[in-house]
Amino acid sequence: MATADQRTEAHDVWLPIPPDEIEDxxxxxxxxxxxAGLDFPADPERCVFYAVPYMKGAGVSLSPLSRMSRVRVVQTLTAGVDDMLPGLSRMPSGAQLCNARGLHDASTAELALTLILAALRGVPDFVRSQDAGEWRPDVRPALADKSVLIVGYGSIGSAIEDRLTPFECARVARIARTARDTVRGPVHPLSDLSALLPDADVVVLAAPLTEATRGLVGGDFLARMxxxxxxxNIARGGIVDTAALLTELRSGRLRAALDVTDPEPLPAGHPLWHAPGVLLTPHVGGPSSAFLPRAKRLLRDQLTLFAAGEPLRNVVATAGGSGRE
Structure with a gap:
Protein backbone atom coordinates (compact mmCIF):
# COMPACT_ATOMS: atom_id res chain seq x y z
CA MET A 1 0.00 0.00 0.00
CA ALA A 2 1.30 3.47 -0.83
CA THR A 3 2.61 5.61 2.03
CA ALA A 4 2.13 9.37 2.28
CA ASP A 5 5.80 9.93 1.33
CA GLN A 6 5.49 7.75 -1.77
CA ARG A 7 2.37 9.58 -2.90
CA THR A 8 4.18 12.92 -2.48
CA GLU A 9 7.13 11.79 -4.57
CA ALA A 10 5.10 10.11 -7.29
CA HIS A 11 1.36 10.18 -7.73
CA ASP A 12 0.54 9.41 -11.36
CA VAL A 13 -2.31 7.06 -12.17
CA TRP A 14 -2.47 5.55 -15.65
CA LEU A 15 -5.99 4.74 -16.81
CA PRO A 16 -7.14 3.02 -20.04
CA ILE A 17 -10.36 5.09 -19.88
CA PRO A 18 -10.15 8.90 -20.14
CA PRO A 19 -10.19 10.19 -16.54
CA ASP A 20 -12.83 12.83 -17.30
CA GLU A 21 -15.23 9.99 -18.16
CA ILE A 22 -14.97 8.48 -14.65
CA GLU A 23 -16.97 10.37 -12.02
CA ASP A 24 -15.82 11.01 -8.45
CA ALA A 36 -1.65 1.20 -25.35
CA GLY A 37 -0.67 4.14 -27.55
CA LEU A 38 2.81 4.37 -29.05
CA ASP A 39 3.91 7.03 -26.54
CA PHE A 40 3.61 6.84 -22.78
CA PRO A 41 1.56 9.69 -21.26
CA ALA A 42 4.38 10.59 -18.82
CA ASP A 43 7.49 9.16 -17.19
CA PRO A 44 6.58 5.64 -15.99
CA GLU A 45 8.82 6.29 -12.99
CA ARG A 46 6.10 8.50 -11.50
CA CYS A 47 3.29 5.98 -11.85
CA VAL A 48 1.96 4.54 -8.60
CA PHE A 49 -1.25 2.96 -9.90
CA TYR A 50 -1.28 1.28 -13.32
CA ALA A 51 -4.64 0.20 -14.76
CA VAL A 52 -3.75 -2.14 -17.61
CA PRO A 53 -5.16 -1.48 -21.12
CA TYR A 54 -7.99 -3.91 -21.82
CA MET A 55 -7.46 -6.72 -24.34
CA LYS A 56 -4.38 -5.13 -25.93
CA GLY A 57 -2.06 -8.10 -25.48
CA ALA A 58 0.54 -9.00 -22.88
CA GLY A 59 3.44 -7.47 -24.81
CA VAL A 60 1.87 -4.02 -24.75
CA SER A 61 0.50 -4.28 -21.23
CA LEU A 62 3.82 -5.39 -19.76
CA SER A 63 5.93 -2.87 -21.69
CA PRO A 64 5.99 -0.01 -19.12
CA LEU A 65 6.41 -2.19 -16.02
CA SER A 66 10.21 -2.39 -16.02
CA ARG A 67 10.31 1.43 -15.74
CA MET A 68 7.59 1.69 -13.08
CA SER A 69 9.94 1.47 -10.11
CA ARG A 70 7.44 3.14 -7.74
CA VAL A 71 4.24 1.42 -8.83
CA ARG A 72 2.21 0.10 -5.90
CA VAL A 73 -0.79 -1.34 -7.74
CA VAL A 74 -1.27 -2.99 -11.12
CA GLN A 75 -4.99 -3.34 -11.80
CA THR A 76 -6.26 -5.48 -14.67
CA LEU A 77 -9.69 -5.17 -16.23
CA THR A 78 -9.80 -8.93 -16.78
CA ALA A 79 -10.71 -11.68 -14.35
CA GLY A 80 -7.72 -13.76 -15.49
CA VAL A 81 -4.24 -12.37 -14.82
CA ASP A 82 -2.16 -15.05 -16.54
CA ASP A 83 -0.85 -12.53 -19.09
CA MET A 84 0.34 -10.19 -16.32
CA LEU A 85 1.92 -12.71 -13.94
CA PRO A 86 5.27 -12.56 -15.78
CA GLY A 87 5.34 -8.87 -14.88
CA LEU A 88 5.58 -9.61 -11.14
CA SER A 89 9.36 -9.88 -11.42
CA ARG A 90 9.49 -6.36 -12.93
CA MET A 91 7.39 -4.81 -10.14
CA PRO A 92 8.93 -3.38 -6.93
CA SER A 93 8.63 -5.54 -3.84
CA GLY A 94 5.24 -5.19 -2.19
CA ALA A 95 3.43 -3.97 -5.31
CA GLN A 96 0.05 -5.66 -5.71
CA LEU A 97 -1.53 -7.23 -8.77
CA CYS A 98 -5.34 -6.98 -8.67
CA ASN A 99 -7.82 -8.62 -11.01
CA ALA A 100 -11.32 -7.58 -12.05
CA ARG A 101 -13.32 -10.22 -10.23
CA GLY A 102 -17.01 -9.45 -10.74
CA LEU A 103 -16.52 -7.08 -13.64
CA HIS A 104 -17.31 -9.61 -16.38
CA ASP A 105 -19.73 -11.88 -14.55
CA ALA A 106 -22.92 -10.72 -16.29
CA SER A 107 -21.52 -10.45 -19.80
CA THR A 108 -19.52 -13.69 -19.73
CA ALA A 109 -22.35 -15.67 -18.17
CA GLU A 110 -24.71 -14.36 -20.86
CA LEU A 111 -22.34 -15.56 -23.56
CA ALA A 112 -21.92 -18.95 -21.89
CA LEU A 113 -25.68 -19.46 -21.94
CA THR A 114 -25.85 -18.18 -25.52
CA LEU A 115 -23.22 -20.69 -26.64
CA ILE A 116 -24.93 -23.56 -24.85
CA LEU A 117 -28.34 -22.82 -26.36
CA ALA A 118 -27.00 -22.03 -29.84
CA ALA A 119 -24.91 -25.21 -29.98
CA LEU A 120 -27.62 -27.48 -28.60
CA ARG A 121 -30.41 -26.09 -30.79
CA GLY A 122 -28.28 -26.03 -33.95
CA VAL A 123 -28.42 -22.27 -34.54
CA PRO A 124 -25.22 -22.22 -36.67
CA ASP A 125 -26.74 -24.79 -39.03
CA PHE A 126 -29.96 -22.79 -39.29
CA VAL A 127 -27.97 -19.63 -40.11
CA ARG A 128 -26.15 -21.50 -42.89
CA SER A 129 -29.51 -22.73 -44.21
CA GLN A 130 -30.83 -19.17 -44.15
CA ASP A 131 -27.78 -17.96 -46.10
CA ALA A 132 -28.52 -20.67 -48.68
CA GLY A 133 -32.24 -19.86 -48.78
CA GLU A 134 -33.12 -23.36 -47.58
CA TRP A 135 -35.90 -24.33 -45.14
CA ARG A 136 -34.56 -27.27 -43.10
CA PRO A 137 -36.56 -28.01 -39.94
CA ASP A 138 -34.93 -30.42 -37.52
CA VAL A 139 -35.32 -31.81 -34.01
CA ARG A 140 -32.48 -30.65 -31.75
CA PRO A 141 -31.53 -31.26 -28.09
CA ALA A 142 -32.98 -28.94 -25.44
CA LEU A 143 -31.17 -27.65 -22.38
CA ALA A 144 -34.11 -28.82 -20.28
CA ASP A 145 -33.43 -32.13 -18.50
CA LYS A 146 -29.70 -31.93 -19.20
CA SER A 147 -26.95 -32.35 -16.62
CA VAL A 148 -24.46 -29.44 -16.55
CA LEU A 149 -20.99 -29.46 -14.97
CA ILE A 150 -19.35 -26.08 -14.26
CA VAL A 151 -15.57 -26.40 -13.92
CA GLY A 152 -14.38 -23.30 -12.07
CA TYR A 153 -16.96 -22.03 -9.62
CA GLY A 154 -15.89 -18.47 -8.87
CA SER A 155 -18.02 -15.41 -9.47
CA ILE A 156 -18.40 -16.17 -13.20
CA GLY A 157 -19.25 -19.82 -12.59
CA SER A 158 -21.86 -18.77 -10.05
CA ALA A 159 -23.29 -16.21 -12.49
CA ILE A 160 -23.59 -18.94 -15.12
CA GLU A 161 -25.61 -21.07 -12.72
CA ASP A 162 -27.85 -18.06 -12.00
CA ARG A 163 -28.78 -18.02 -15.67
CA LEU A 164 -29.22 -21.80 -15.92
CA THR A 165 -31.83 -21.84 -13.14
CA PRO A 166 -34.94 -21.16 -15.30
CA PHE A 167 -34.01 -23.77 -17.91
CA GLU A 168 -35.11 -26.85 -15.96
CA CYS A 169 -31.73 -28.58 -15.99
CA ALA A 170 -31.80 -32.01 -14.41
CA ARG A 171 -28.68 -31.25 -12.41
CA VAL A 172 -25.93 -28.65 -12.06
CA ALA A 173 -22.65 -29.86 -10.55
CA ARG A 174 -19.85 -27.54 -9.53
CA ILE A 175 -16.06 -27.98 -9.45
CA ALA A 176 -13.51 -25.62 -7.90
CA ARG A 177 -9.97 -25.83 -6.57
CA THR A 178 -11.26 -26.64 -3.09
CA ALA A 179 -14.53 -28.06 -1.78
CA ARG A 180 -17.13 -25.89 -0.07
CA ASP A 181 -20.86 -25.64 0.46
CA THR A 182 -23.16 -23.07 -1.14
CA VAL A 183 -26.88 -22.34 -0.86
CA ARG A 184 -27.31 -24.23 -4.14
CA GLY A 185 -25.38 -27.28 -3.03
CA PRO A 186 -21.85 -28.58 -2.72
CA VAL A 187 -18.87 -27.36 -4.73
CA HIS A 188 -16.68 -30.39 -5.41
CA PRO A 189 -12.89 -30.31 -5.38
CA LEU A 190 -10.91 -30.79 -8.57
CA SER A 191 -10.11 -34.33 -7.43
CA ASP A 192 -13.79 -35.27 -8.02
CA LEU A 193 -13.65 -34.25 -11.68
CA SER A 194 -13.13 -37.75 -13.10
CA ALA A 195 -16.17 -39.06 -11.25
CA LEU A 196 -18.47 -36.21 -12.34
CA LEU A 197 -17.51 -35.94 -16.03
CA PRO A 198 -19.29 -39.07 -17.33
CA ASP A 199 -22.70 -37.81 -16.17
CA ALA A 200 -22.50 -34.33 -17.73
CA ASP A 201 -24.32 -33.47 -20.96
CA VAL A 202 -22.74 -30.00 -20.94
CA VAL A 203 -19.33 -29.15 -19.46
CA VAL A 204 -18.65 -25.42 -19.00
CA LEU A 205 -15.08 -24.26 -18.39
CA ALA A 206 -14.93 -21.13 -16.23
CA ALA A 207 -11.64 -21.69 -14.39
CA PRO A 208 -8.61 -19.37 -14.41
CA LEU A 209 -5.54 -20.42 -16.37
CA THR A 210 -2.93 -21.56 -13.85
CA GLU A 211 -0.23 -24.20 -13.78
CA ALA A 212 -2.84 -26.56 -12.32
CA THR A 213 -5.40 -25.94 -15.09
CA ARG A 214 -3.15 -25.55 -18.15
CA GLY A 215 -3.94 -28.49 -20.42
CA LEU A 216 -6.50 -29.80 -17.91
CA VAL A 217 -8.88 -30.72 -20.73
CA GLY A 218 -6.69 -33.28 -22.45
CA GLY A 219 -7.24 -36.74 -23.84
CA ASP A 220 -8.16 -38.35 -20.50
CA PHE A 221 -10.62 -35.57 -19.60
CA LEU A 222 -12.32 -35.70 -22.99
CA ALA A 223 -12.45 -39.50 -23.02
CA ARG A 224 -14.46 -39.42 -19.77
CA MET A 225 -17.10 -37.12 -21.27
CA ASN A 233 -15.02 -22.82 -22.95
CA ILE A 234 -15.44 -19.20 -21.84
CA ALA A 235 -12.29 -19.26 -19.69
CA ARG A 236 -8.87 -19.46 -21.38
CA GLY A 237 -7.81 -21.39 -24.45
CA GLY A 238 -4.77 -22.91 -22.72
CA ILE A 239 -7.00 -24.98 -20.44
CA VAL A 240 -7.84 -27.19 -23.44
CA ASP A 241 -5.44 -29.40 -25.38
CA THR A 242 -6.49 -28.34 -28.88
CA ALA A 243 -5.07 -31.42 -30.61
CA ALA A 244 -6.96 -33.75 -28.27
CA LEU A 245 -10.18 -31.80 -28.76
CA LEU A 246 -9.81 -31.89 -32.54
CA THR A 247 -9.52 -35.68 -32.40
CA GLU A 248 -12.85 -35.93 -30.56
CA LEU A 249 -14.57 -33.39 -32.82
CA ARG A 250 -13.46 -35.16 -35.99
CA SER A 251 -14.76 -38.46 -34.65
CA GLY A 252 -18.16 -36.83 -34.09
CA ARG A 253 -18.29 -38.06 -30.49
CA LEU A 254 -18.19 -34.62 -28.84
CA ARG A 255 -19.21 -31.07 -29.73
CA ALA A 256 -17.72 -27.79 -28.59
CA ALA A 257 -18.59 -24.11 -28.28
CA LEU A 258 -15.44 -22.03 -27.77
CA ASP A 259 -15.05 -18.34 -27.01
CA VAL A 260 -11.33 -18.85 -26.39
CA THR A 261 -8.80 -21.00 -28.23
CA ASP A 262 -5.18 -22.10 -28.15
CA PRO A 263 -3.63 -20.54 -30.16
CA GLU A 264 -5.40 -17.18 -29.95
CA PRO A 265 -6.24 -15.35 -32.11
CA LEU A 266 -6.99 -18.45 -34.13
CA PRO A 267 -4.86 -18.16 -37.29
CA ALA A 268 -6.28 -18.51 -40.78
CA GLY A 269 -6.26 -22.10 -41.95
CA HIS A 270 -6.27 -23.58 -38.45
CA PRO A 271 -8.25 -26.86 -38.40
CA LEU A 272 -10.55 -25.62 -35.62
CA TRP A 273 -12.19 -23.21 -38.08
CA HIS A 274 -13.80 -26.04 -40.00
CA ALA A 275 -13.88 -28.86 -37.44
CA PRO A 276 -17.27 -30.61 -37.30
CA GLY A 277 -19.51 -29.81 -34.35
CA VAL A 278 -17.70 -26.66 -33.20
CA LEU A 279 -19.10 -23.14 -32.68
CA LEU A 280 -16.48 -20.36 -32.38
CA THR A 281 -16.71 -16.80 -31.07
CA PRO A 282 -13.63 -14.51 -30.96
CA HIS A 283 -13.08 -14.03 -27.19
CA VAL A 284 -16.06 -11.74 -26.70
CA GLY A 285 -17.26 -12.93 -23.30
CA GLY A 286 -16.26 -9.68 -21.61
CA PRO A 287 -16.60 -6.99 -24.30
CA SER A 288 -20.20 -5.84 -24.30
CA SER A 289 -22.26 -2.81 -23.35
CA ALA A 290 -22.08 -4.08 -19.76
CA PHE A 291 -18.30 -3.63 -19.62
CA LEU A 292 -17.70 0.13 -19.51
CA PRO A 293 -19.95 1.16 -16.59
CA ARG A 294 -18.65 -1.71 -14.49
CA ALA A 295 -15.02 -0.96 -15.41
CA LYS A 296 -15.42 2.68 -14.38
CA ARG A 297 -17.00 1.67 -11.09
CA LEU A 298 -14.21 -0.83 -10.36
CA LEU A 299 -11.45 1.73 -11.07
CA ARG A 300 -13.15 4.43 -9.00
CA ASP A 301 -13.67 2.08 -6.05
CA GLN A 302 -10.10 0.76 -6.12
CA LEU A 303 -8.60 4.25 -6.43
CA THR A 304 -10.74 5.51 -3.55
CA LEU A 305 -9.34 2.74 -1.35
CA PHE A 306 -5.81 3.39 -2.61
CA ALA A 307 -5.99 7.14 -1.94
CA ALA A 308 -7.28 6.49 1.57
CA GLY A 309 -4.55 3.95 2.32
CA GLU A 310 -7.13 1.20 2.73
CA PRO A 311 -6.63 -2.45 1.62
CA LEU A 312 -7.55 -3.03 -2.02
CA ARG A 313 -9.96 -5.67 -3.26
CA ASN A 314 -9.17 -8.52 -5.63
CA VAL A 315 -5.46 -8.79 -4.77
CA VAL A 316 -4.22 -11.96 -6.47
CA ALA A 317 -0.44 -11.61 -6.17
CA THR A 318 2.22 -9.47 -4.48
CA ALA A 319 5.63 -8.75 -6.01
CA GLY A 320 8.53 -10.05 -3.98
CA GLY A 321 6.18 -12.18 -1.92
CA SER A 322 4.82 -15.66 -2.26
CA GLY A 323 3.26 -15.08 -5.68
CA ARG A 324 -0.40 -15.96 -6.13
CA GLU A 325 -2.51 -15.30 -3.02
Missing amino acids: LPAGLRYLHWD KDGALLV
Whole structure:
Protein backbone atom coordinates (compact mmCIF):
# COMPACT_ATOMS: atom_id res chain seq x y z
CA MET A 1 0.00 0.00 0.00
CA ALA A 2 1.30 3.47 -0.83
CA THR A 3 2.61 5.61 2.03
CA ALA A 4 2.13 9.37 2.28
CA ASP A 5 5.80 9.93 1.33
CA GLN A 6 5.49 7.75 -1.77
CA ARG A 7 2.37 9.58 -2.90
CA THR A 8 4.18 12.92 -2.48
CA GLU A 9 7.13 11.79 -4.57
CA ALA A 10 5.10 10.11 -7.29
CA HIS A 11 1.36 10.18 -7.73
CA ASP A 12 0.54 9.41 -11.36
CA VAL A 13 -2.31 7.06 -12.17
CA TRP A 14 -2.47 5.55 -15.65
CA LEU A 15 -5.99 4.74 -16.81
CA PRO A 16 -7.14 3.02 -20.04
CA ILE A 17 -10.36 5.09 -19.88
CA PRO A 18 -10.15 8.90 -20.14
CA PRO A 19 -10.19 10.19 -16.54
CA ASP A 20 -12.83 12.83 -17.30
CA GLU A 21 -15.23 9.99 -18.16
CA ILE A 22 -14.97 8.48 -14.65
CA GLU A 23 -16.97 10.37 -12.02
CA ASP A 24 -15.82 11.01 -8.45
CA LEU A 25 -12.18 10.01 -8.73
CA PRO A 26 -10.38 10.84 -5.46
CA ALA A 27 -8.35 14.03 -5.25
CA GLY A 28 -4.58 14.11 -4.68
CA LEU A 29 -3.60 11.94 -7.63
CA ARG A 30 -2.70 12.92 -11.19
CA TYR A 31 -4.77 10.94 -13.71
CA LEU A 32 -3.35 10.16 -17.13
CA HIS A 33 -4.92 8.30 -20.04
CA TRP A 34 -2.95 5.50 -21.68
CA ASP A 35 -4.67 2.80 -23.69
CA ALA A 36 -1.65 1.20 -25.35
CA GLY A 37 -0.67 4.14 -27.55
CA LEU A 38 2.81 4.37 -29.05
CA ASP A 39 3.91 7.03 -26.54
CA PHE A 40 3.61 6.84 -22.78
CA PRO A 41 1.56 9.69 -21.26
CA ALA A 42 4.38 10.59 -18.82
CA ASP A 43 7.49 9.16 -17.19
CA PRO A 44 6.58 5.64 -15.99
CA GLU A 45 8.82 6.29 -12.99
CA ARG A 46 6.10 8.50 -11.50
CA CYS A 47 3.29 5.98 -11.85
CA VAL A 48 1.96 4.54 -8.60
CA PHE A 49 -1.25 2.96 -9.90
CA TYR A 50 -1.28 1.28 -13.32
CA ALA A 51 -4.64 0.20 -14.76
CA VAL A 52 -3.75 -2.14 -17.61
CA PRO A 53 -5.16 -1.48 -21.12
CA TYR A 54 -7.99 -3.91 -21.82
CA MET A 55 -7.46 -6.72 -24.34
CA LYS A 56 -4.38 -5.13 -25.93
CA GLY A 57 -2.06 -8.10 -25.48
CA ALA A 58 0.54 -9.00 -22.88
CA GLY A 59 3.44 -7.47 -24.81
CA VAL A 60 1.87 -4.02 -24.75
CA SER A 61 0.50 -4.28 -21.23
CA LEU A 62 3.82 -5.39 -19.76
CA SER A 63 5.93 -2.87 -21.69
CA PRO A 64 5.99 -0.01 -19.12
CA LEU A 65 6.41 -2.19 -16.02
CA SER A 66 10.21 -2.39 -16.02
CA ARG A 67 10.31 1.43 -15.74
CA MET A 68 7.59 1.69 -13.08
CA SER A 69 9.94 1.47 -10.11
CA ARG A 70 7.44 3.14 -7.74
CA VAL A 71 4.24 1.42 -8.83
CA ARG A 72 2.21 0.10 -5.90
CA VAL A 73 -0.79 -1.34 -7.74
CA VAL A 74 -1.27 -2.99 -11.12
CA GLN A 75 -4.99 -3.34 -11.80
CA THR A 76 -6.26 -5.48 -14.67
CA LEU A 77 -9.69 -5.17 -16.23
CA THR A 78 -9.80 -8.93 -16.78
CA ALA A 79 -10.71 -11.68 -14.35
CA GLY A 80 -7.72 -13.76 -15.49
CA VAL A 81 -4.24 -12.37 -14.82
CA ASP A 82 -2.16 -15.05 -16.54
CA ASP A 83 -0.85 -12.53 -19.09
CA MET A 84 0.34 -10.19 -16.32
CA LEU A 85 1.92 -12.71 -13.94
CA PRO A 86 5.27 -12.56 -15.78
CA GLY A 87 5.34 -8.87 -14.88
CA LEU A 88 5.58 -9.61 -11.14
CA SER A 89 9.36 -9.88 -11.42
CA ARG A 90 9.49 -6.36 -12.93
CA MET A 91 7.39 -4.81 -10.14
CA PRO A 92 8.93 -3.38 -6.93
CA SER A 93 8.63 -5.54 -3.84
CA GLY A 94 5.24 -5.19 -2.19
CA ALA A 95 3.43 -3.97 -5.31
CA GLN A 96 0.05 -5.66 -5.71
CA LEU A 97 -1.53 -7.23 -8.77
CA CYS A 98 -5.34 -6.98 -8.67
CA ASN A 99 -7.82 -8.62 -11.01
CA ALA A 100 -11.32 -7.58 -12.05
CA ARG A 101 -13.32 -10.22 -10.23
CA GLY A 102 -17.01 -9.45 -10.74
CA LEU A 103 -16.52 -7.08 -13.64
CA HIS A 104 -17.31 -9.61 -16.38
CA ASP A 105 -19.73 -11.88 -14.55
CA ALA A 106 -22.92 -10.72 -16.29
CA SER A 107 -21.52 -10.45 -19.80
CA THR A 108 -19.52 -13.69 -19.73
CA ALA A 109 -22.35 -15.67 -18.17
CA GLU A 110 -24.71 -14.36 -20.86
CA LEU A 111 -22.34 -15.56 -23.56
CA ALA A 112 -21.92 -18.95 -21.89
CA LEU A 113 -25.68 -19.46 -21.94
CA THR A 114 -25.85 -18.18 -25.52
CA LEU A 115 -23.22 -20.69 -26.64
CA ILE A 116 -24.93 -23.56 -24.85
CA LEU A 117 -28.34 -22.82 -26.36
CA ALA A 118 -27.00 -22.03 -29.84
CA ALA A 119 -24.91 -25.21 -29.98
CA LEU A 120 -27.62 -27.48 -28.60
CA ARG A 121 -30.41 -26.09 -30.79
CA GLY A 122 -28.28 -26.03 -33.95
CA VAL A 123 -28.42 -22.27 -34.54
CA PRO A 124 -25.22 -22.22 -36.67
CA ASP A 125 -26.74 -24.79 -39.03
CA PHE A 126 -29.96 -22.79 -39.29
CA VAL A 127 -27.97 -19.63 -40.11
CA ARG A 128 -26.15 -21.50 -42.89
CA SER A 129 -29.51 -22.73 -44.21
CA GLN A 130 -30.83 -19.17 -44.15
CA ASP A 131 -27.78 -17.96 -46.10
CA ALA A 132 -28.52 -20.67 -48.68
CA GLY A 133 -32.24 -19.86 -48.78
CA GLU A 134 -33.12 -23.36 -47.58
CA TRP A 135 -35.90 -24.33 -45.14
CA ARG A 136 -34.56 -27.27 -43.10
CA PRO A 137 -36.56 -28.01 -39.94
CA ASP A 138 -34.93 -30.42 -37.52
CA VAL A 139 -35.32 -31.81 -34.01
CA ARG A 140 -32.48 -30.65 -31.75
CA PRO A 141 -31.53 -31.26 -28.09
CA ALA A 142 -32.98 -28.94 -25.44
CA LEU A 143 -31.17 -27.65 -22.38
CA ALA A 144 -34.11 -28.82 -20.28
CA ASP A 145 -33.43 -32.13 -18.50
CA LYS A 146 -29.70 -31.93 -19.20
CA SER A 147 -26.95 -32.35 -16.62
CA VAL A 148 -24.46 -29.44 -16.55
CA LEU A 149 -20.99 -29.46 -14.97
CA ILE A 150 -19.35 -26.08 -14.26
CA VAL A 151 -15.57 -26.40 -13.92
CA GLY A 152 -14.38 -23.30 -12.07
CA TYR A 153 -16.96 -22.03 -9.62
CA GLY A 154 -15.89 -18.47 -8.87
CA SER A 155 -18.02 -15.41 -9.47
CA ILE A 156 -18.40 -16.17 -13.20
CA GLY A 157 -19.25 -19.82 -12.59
CA SER A 158 -21.86 -18.77 -10.05
CA ALA A 159 -23.29 -16.21 -12.49
CA ILE A 160 -23.59 -18.94 -15.12
CA GLU A 161 -25.61 -21.07 -12.72
CA ASP A 162 -27.85 -18.06 -12.00
CA ARG A 163 -28.78 -18.02 -15.67
CA LEU A 164 -29.22 -21.80 -15.92
CA THR A 165 -31.83 -21.84 -13.14
CA PRO A 166 -34.94 -21.16 -15.30
CA PHE A 167 -34.01 -23.77 -17.91
CA GLU A 168 -35.11 -26.85 -15.96
CA CYS A 169 -31.73 -28.58 -15.99
CA ALA A 170 -31.80 -32.01 -14.41
CA ARG A 171 -28.68 -31.25 -12.41
CA VAL A 172 -25.93 -28.65 -12.06
CA ALA A 173 -22.65 -29.86 -10.55
CA ARG A 174 -19.85 -27.54 -9.53
CA ILE A 175 -16.06 -27.98 -9.45
CA ALA A 176 -13.51 -25.62 -7.90
CA ARG A 177 -9.97 -25.83 -6.57
CA THR A 178 -11.26 -26.64 -3.09
CA ALA A 179 -14.53 -28.06 -1.78
CA ARG A 180 -17.13 -25.89 -0.07
CA ASP A 181 -20.86 -25.64 0.46
CA THR A 182 -23.16 -23.07 -1.14
CA VAL A 183 -26.88 -22.34 -0.86
CA ARG A 184 -27.31 -24.23 -4.14
CA GLY A 185 -25.38 -27.28 -3.03
CA PRO A 186 -21.85 -28.58 -2.72
CA VAL A 187 -18.87 -27.36 -4.73
CA HIS A 188 -16.68 -30.39 -5.41
CA PRO A 189 -12.89 -30.31 -5.38
CA LEU A 190 -10.91 -30.79 -8.57
CA SER A 191 -10.11 -34.33 -7.43
CA ASP A 192 -13.79 -35.27 -8.02
CA LEU A 193 -13.65 -34.25 -11.68
CA SER A 194 -13.13 -37.75 -13.10
CA ALA A 195 -16.17 -39.06 -11.25
CA LEU A 196 -18.47 -36.21 -12.34
CA LEU A 197 -17.51 -35.94 -16.03
CA PRO A 198 -19.29 -39.07 -17.33
CA ASP A 199 -22.70 -37.81 -16.17
CA ALA A 200 -22.50 -34.33 -17.73
CA ASP A 201 -24.32 -33.47 -20.96
CA VAL A 202 -22.74 -30.00 -20.94
CA VAL A 203 -19.33 -29.15 -19.46
CA VAL A 204 -18.65 -25.42 -19.00
CA LEU A 205 -15.08 -24.26 -18.39
CA ALA A 206 -14.93 -21.13 -16.23
CA ALA A 207 -11.64 -21.69 -14.39
CA PRO A 208 -8.61 -19.37 -14.41
CA LEU A 209 -5.54 -20.42 -16.37
CA THR A 210 -2.93 -21.56 -13.85
CA GLU A 211 -0.23 -24.20 -13.78
CA ALA A 212 -2.84 -26.56 -12.32
CA THR A 213 -5.40 -25.94 -15.09
CA ARG A 214 -3.15 -25.55 -18.15
CA GLY A 215 -3.94 -28.49 -20.42
CA LEU A 216 -6.50 -29.80 -17.91
CA VAL A 217 -8.88 -30.72 -20.73
CA GLY A 218 -6.69 -33.28 -22.45
CA GLY A 219 -7.24 -36.74 -23.84
CA ASP A 220 -8.16 -38.35 -20.50
CA PHE A 221 -10.62 -35.57 -19.60
CA LEU A 222 -12.32 -35.70 -22.99
CA ALA A 223 -12.45 -39.50 -23.02
CA ARG A 224 -14.46 -39.42 -19.77
CA MET A 225 -17.10 -37.12 -21.27
CA LYS A 226 -20.22 -38.95 -22.43
CA ASP A 227 -20.94 -39.47 -26.12
CA GLY A 228 -22.65 -36.43 -27.62
CA ALA A 229 -21.66 -34.11 -24.76
CA LEU A 230 -20.96 -30.42 -25.36
CA LEU A 231 -17.78 -28.69 -24.13
CA VAL A 232 -18.13 -24.92 -23.62
CA ASN A 233 -15.02 -22.82 -22.95
CA ILE A 234 -15.44 -19.20 -21.84
CA ALA A 235 -12.29 -19.26 -19.69
CA ARG A 236 -8.87 -19.46 -21.38
CA GLY A 237 -7.81 -21.39 -24.45
CA GLY A 238 -4.77 -22.91 -22.72
CA ILE A 239 -7.00 -24.98 -20.44
CA VAL A 240 -7.84 -27.19 -23.44
CA ASP A 241 -5.44 -29.40 -25.38
CA THR A 242 -6.49 -28.34 -28.88
CA ALA A 243 -5.07 -31.42 -30.61
CA ALA A 244 -6.96 -33.75 -28.27
CA LEU A 245 -10.18 -31.80 -28.76
CA LEU A 246 -9.81 -31.89 -32.54
CA THR A 247 -9.52 -35.68 -32.40
CA GLU A 248 -12.85 -35.93 -30.56
CA LEU A 249 -14.57 -33.39 -32.82
CA ARG A 250 -13.46 -35.16 -35.99
CA SER A 251 -14.76 -38.46 -34.65
CA GLY A 252 -18.16 -36.83 -34.09
CA ARG A 253 -18.29 -38.06 -30.49
CA LEU A 254 -18.19 -34.62 -28.84
CA ARG A 255 -19.21 -31.07 -29.73
CA ALA A 256 -17.72 -27.79 -28.59
CA ALA A 257 -18.59 -24.11 -28.28
CA LEU A 258 -15.44 -22.03 -27.77
CA ASP A 259 -15.05 -18.34 -27.01
CA VAL A 260 -11.33 -18.85 -26.39
CA THR A 261 -8.80 -21.00 -28.23
CA ASP A 262 -5.18 -22.10 -28.15
CA PRO A 263 -3.63 -20.54 -30.16
CA GLU A 264 -5.40 -17.18 -29.95
CA PRO A 265 -6.24 -15.35 -32.11
CA LEU A 266 -6.99 -18.45 -34.13
CA PRO A 267 -4.86 -18.16 -37.29
CA ALA A 268 -6.28 -18.51 -40.78
CA GLY A 269 -6.26 -22.10 -41.95
CA HIS A 270 -6.27 -23.58 -38.45
CA PRO A 271 -8.25 -26.86 -38.40
CA LEU A 272 -10.55 -25.62 -35.62
CA TRP A 273 -12.19 -23.21 -38.08
CA HIS A 274 -13.80 -26.04 -40.00
CA ALA A 275 -13.88 -28.86 -37.44
CA PRO A 276 -17.27 -30.61 -37.30
CA GLY A 277 -19.51 -29.81 -34.35
CA VAL A 278 -17.70 -26.66 -33.20
CA LEU A 279 -19.10 -23.14 -32.68
CA LEU A 280 -16.48 -20.36 -32.38
CA THR A 281 -16.71 -16.80 -31.07
CA PRO A 282 -13.63 -14.51 -30.96
CA HIS A 283 -13.08 -14.03 -27.19
CA VAL A 284 -16.06 -11.74 -26.70
CA GLY A 285 -17.26 -12.93 -23.30
CA GLY A 286 -16.26 -9.68 -21.61
CA PRO A 287 -16.60 -6.99 -24.30
CA SER A 288 -20.20 -5.84 -24.30
CA SER A 289 -22.26 -2.81 -23.35
CA ALA A 290 -22.08 -4.08 -19.76
CA PHE A 291 -18.30 -3.63 -19.62
CA LEU A 292 -17.70 0.13 -19.51
CA PRO A 293 -19.95 1.16 -16.59
CA ARG A 294 -18.65 -1.71 -14.49
CA ALA A 295 -15.02 -0.96 -15.41
CA LYS A 296 -15.42 2.68 -14.38
CA ARG A 297 -17.00 1.67 -11.09
CA LEU A 298 -14.21 -0.83 -10.36
CA LEU A 299 -11.45 1.73 -11.07
CA ARG A 300 -13.15 4.43 -9.00
CA ASP A 301 -13.67 2.08 -6.05
CA GLN A 302 -10.10 0.76 -6.12
CA LEU A 303 -8.60 4.25 -6.43
CA THR A 304 -10.74 5.51 -3.55
CA LEU A 305 -9.34 2.74 -1.35
CA PHE A 306 -5.81 3.39 -2.61
CA ALA A 307 -5.99 7.14 -1.94
CA ALA A 308 -7.28 6.49 1.57
CA GLY A 309 -4.55 3.95 2.32
CA GLU A 310 -7.13 1.20 2.73
CA PRO A 311 -6.63 -2.45 1.62
CA LEU A 312 -7.55 -3.03 -2.02
CA ARG A 313 -9.96 -5.67 -3.26
CA ASN A 314 -9.17 -8.52 -5.63
CA VAL A 315 -5.46 -8.79 -4.77
CA VAL A 316 -4.22 -11.96 -6.47
CA ALA A 317 -0.44 -11.61 -6.17
CA THR A 318 2.22 -9.47 -4.48
CA ALA A 319 5.63 -8.75 -6.01
CA GLY A 320 8.53 -10.05 -3.98
CA GLY A 321 6.18 -12.18 -1.92
CA SER A 322 4.82 -15.66 -2.26
CA GLY A 323 3.26 -15.08 -5.68
CA ARG A 324 -0.40 -15.96 -6.13
CA GLU A 325 -2.51 -15.30 -3.02
